[in-house]
Amino acid sequence: MRNHTVRDADVAAAIDATLLRRRQQFDGQPAAWHVLCEAAHVATLGEPARRAFIxxxxxxxxxxxxxxxxxxxxxxxxxxxxxxxxxxxxxxxQERSPAGGQLH
Incomplete structure (x- = not known):
């Protein structure tokens, strides 16, 4: 169980760091930024919390x-x-396509 918690924390930290790096790309696009932030927030949640949020x-x-x-x-x-x-x-x-390449 401890490894799962560490992994969730690592995922959340990586998502947060990525959002900080990408913030400037969304200047003038508040709706797109909101969508990305909300999805990123949901992605940082553990499974039970993610289901409840959805x-x-x-x-x-x-x-x-x-x-x-x-x-x-x-x-x-x-x-x-x-x-x-x-x-x-x-x-x-940026999500990955089924073939493994990144979508833009």
């Missing part, structure tokens, strides 16, 4: 929005986890 979003803002948020968060988390495991530089705001 359920609250579905109840208050609709299932479609909740699903898009969940998919973006899962993509961010998968990208960061893969990069941490590989020891690569990462960018939590």
């Amino acid at each position: 359920a609250r979003v579905a109840a208050s803002r609709g299932a479609d929005i909740a699903l898009r948020l969940l998919l973006k968060a899962e993509s961010i988390r998968a990208t960061v986890t893969e990069a941490l495991e590989a020891g690569d530089e990462l960018d939590a705001g």
Whole structure:
């Protein structure tokens, strides 16, 4: 169980660091920045908290929005986890395509 906690903390720290690096890229794009930040926040949560957050979003803002948020968060988390495991530089705001390349 301890390794899982450390891993979640590492993922959250990597996501936070990436957001700090990317903030300037979103000048003048507050809606896009909000979407990225919300998805990144969800990606930093542990599984039970992530499910609860998505359920609250579905109840208050609709299932479609909740699903898009969940998919973006899962993509961010998968990208960061893969990069941490590989020891690569990462960018939590860019998902990987199924073939492994980064989407822009």
